[in-house]
Amino acid sequence: MTRLVASNVSKQYGAVRALTDGNIEIEGGRVTALLGANGSGKSTLGKIITGLVRPDSGELTLDGERVTIRSPKDARRLGITAVYQELSLVPHMSVAHNIWLGQEPMRRGGIDQKEMRERSGELLELFSASFSTRVTPTMRVSDLTPGERQIIEILKAMAWRPRILILDEATASLDGRQVERLFELVAQWREEGMGLAFVSHRMEEIARVADRAVVLRNGDTVGEVDVATTSEAQLVQMMTGGATAPHTTRQRAASGEKLLEVEGLSSGRVRDINLSVAPGELVGIGGLQGQGQASLLLALFGAEPYRGTIRIAGKRVNLSTPRRAMREGVAYVPGDRGAEGLLPVRSILENLQLPSWHRYGLLLRQGKAQADAMRAVDELNIKIGDIEDPVRTLSGGNAQKVVIGKWLLRKPRVLLLNDPTKGIDVGAKAEFYALLERLRDAGTAILFNSSDDEELLALCQKVIVLQDGQLRAVLEGEALTHENLVAASMGTAANGSAGRSADSGGRP
């Protein structure tokens, strides 16, 4: 029987320790779930097994023999294949061409189209009952629904005839029928001796499909349990490390007024969100990452089209572009500094002033712009050599302060933060938290998405939890505990004491 063992693997990205002591055993004929909250290291461990990430230390053995996996290609050669949520399909090619891409069947020097179609047809048969319309090998992938594309991705992995299959959030975009069918097949493949690893943000699925669960917390494997004999509450407790006291925050006197009000907002990844933030309130957005948090914030900043109603200070606004949102006093601090926040090759001054240049006249009063920027540098305690140095010379923490600084110069009423502390060091984080509290106390309405649960618990009076693009729970007061947060993000109720459910009609 196949048996893949990863022992004591670790991985560090820059200053961040993603995985300290990861251990997992994937055995033929068994489904092993990989469980962990945000930042637990479970995705890093998964990527190490499939060769996407190389570990700093530790060892991998396959059937007792030590192996090195340098790339997904290496992994496939060893019979290890992964199905990822981020699709690896070429949209304008046919289903058959996508399934066999990279290992096309050949005949007399040419690609054997007939063979490819036939074998794709056989693979499609596996899911044929779960498609709402017929999917044929010659259809284009771009014409398929997200769920159907995900299935093609699964079939593509199966075409490699793996001995070990890793399903990383493979059910995320499938509908109910397709999930059912996948689980039937998973059971069948398990019977045939395949080893499966299963990562999901839905506890209910893990309970149904997995035999064993490996739980990670803060970069360590904290245990392996039998799923059938372990309750969901116990799993949540393993993920969070035991009971924590309800979090107490300095509650402000609840003022009736709301600064930001959102009703029935839907955009790219989120559906029907209702929420409101009062001046001086810091509301967290939790849940496992990639559940629509970024999409929600971008919509509120006018950077993504949306449907629904947004009111700021009671006035209905149409945020069709970021510039309009800025005019309403909204600011957006991204976590992905390279892609959304900074111009690495440009100077610190230019980065800080980019949203504000128009205030300095047609022929810029450079001296004033520089003095204003220096004030932000001092206020945020950004350590710089010269304000004309390019931003890429700064450390992660200081660079992130520049991203925040450029919005503070505009004194926003509504501050949207999208995982802003990712990859910055502890000292910078502490300063950042102090800054957030200062802004909150000055009356700014803050909406704060974070992949760090501890951070949400420490800073926020209220946390909304997203799962699959929907608002699953609103946690505040007594209910704001790590267990409830993790439980809600997995779609389950821990200890029967979850916060107000969003479905129960109570508007947060």
Added chain:
Amino acid sequence: MTAINRVRRVIVSPTVIALLLSVVLFLIGGVIQPDFLNAAQALNIVRLAAFLGIIAAGQTLVIISGGEGIDLSAGAVVTLGAILTFMIGAGQDSNIPLALAAVLGAGLLVGVVNGLGIIFLRIPPLVMTLGMTGVIQGTILAMTQGAIPGRTPPGLAGFINGRFLGLPGVIYLWLALGIIMWLLLERTPYGKQLFAVGVNRRTARLSGVNVPLVVIATYALSGMLAAFGGFVLLGFTQRVFLDLGGSYLFPSIAAVVVGGTVLAGGRGSYTGTMAGALVLTMVESLLRAMRLHEAYQMITFGVILVLLLSIYGRQRRNQ
């Protein structure tokens, strides 16, 4: 420490390197051919570089704007500008203001069309501007019908070629343009936003920059500056022909790259382009002094550009 940093930044700037390179090339010219090395020759090279430099101004802006930005219609626009000046000027100095207005208007029109096609129809800049080249050439043919009536206004020729305090007028014009371009890039909101758009359009948009407007304005400026280049060039040549501007296109792009403006966008300066224009004019004069055929000049320019691209390309990946 700050002061040292600033000094270092100036010394290692591509502008300074290119300037040094042109001096070295000049000295090499002297080694190969001793009569190359004299003040009159140097002044002549600067004068010729001025025309290339003025024509390359718009190209600098377009390349900074990123998104594979390039303006291949610049050559044809130069020709158009020269022909309009020739026809409208008709040898009368009193017509110069009208001619200049027509030249700038035509350049603006071409640039706006380029920008609209690139932003709203999503035609790659290269293909769009190449397509516009044909339209401009067609317009010129239809407009002139083979005979180009007109004459260069003497005042224009007088100013471009005449000497003031020992230097030809075109050099003063070039310096003035240099100051204007520096102000435009470094001291206006447009310039700051242009650099931002060039580095990363998503970041720019999320910082409130109106990206389409900046890009269209850039192509519009490029068109106007190229047309103005034609206006100035006519003062020098005092006659027009259909391929007048075309031969400046490739050197103008090369001058921008030699001057350290990064093809990926977001970084660069017009002072760099000015130095780049000097380098290219120097190379050209050197090759001519060595009596090398036009073919070898093309090969040399091509090789220089490929070499520079591979050096700058590597830098970009190391970031």
Added chain:
Amino acid sequence: MSRLGILLRNHTWLVPLLLLAIAVGVNVYLQDNFFMQRVLNGNLRVMLPLMILAVGQAIVILAGGIDLSVGAMVSLVNTVFVTLISADSGGLELAGAMLVGVGVGALAGAVNGLCVAVLRLQPIVTTYATSFIFAGLALAILPRPGGSVPRDLTRFYRDYILEVPVAAYGIALLIILWLLLRRTRFGHHLYAVGGNDEAARASGVRVGLVRFGSYVATGVFSALAAIALTMSIGSGNARIGDDMTLSSIVAVVLGGTRLAGGRGGAIGAVIGVAILSIIRNIISFAGIPSWYQTLVDALIILAALAGPGLVYLIRRQRNDGN
């Protein structure tokens, strides 16, 4: 999506074919001897070199690149070819010269491929720069237009086999060559690399090699285009290919291939060339004053380039309305 929509999208050359039929119709209306064997042959002879070139351009565009040096490569191979032969060269000598020509094309393409696929330079400006190197080399080899080609060679190119013009066989051969190439793993991977290079890499496709290969293939097709062109005009000229680069790109776009890569095909490019030359025919027969012909031609080209973008814009507007 409707059945017709899918059919049109899977066979991107169907709409161009319809356009071609309309263009031919107009042309026949203006020029009643269009279908005469002699006239037809004349048209096909002119089209063939650009068709070969456009197939090369289509290959590199499909793989997500672009090659602005194809015209210069045509000039280079043309000058090499005529320099190697003379008016009384024998068959063996001709074959050898052709082989050298193809080798030069492949080498030039390899230089482009090296810059773009290995050094990862931006394709547009890099191939624009190499075009100056190639054009300069052509000018160095043949400073003044001239050189001669054996009579028999040019005569063969104008001739008929079984009442069918030789150029028509050339076009058939070109299409067969493309269909064979498409069947290979390389041909297949062109689409994957142009469509989504990350996905292709993740699936084990050797993206760099495919990209390099696409430039070499374009070099080879440019050389073949140069040989056909030389047979057609019977002499050498270092500037012969100057105007062919833009035409090749326009033909690819007219043929339904997206400049973004990954979609379309070379058959569309062949049809695109036919449309382009028939439009030029029409312009010259439509009584448009000769001074306006260049402008009309350029406007039609611009409209063709704008076409896909306009469709996109209209579609987006309609979606926004919903």
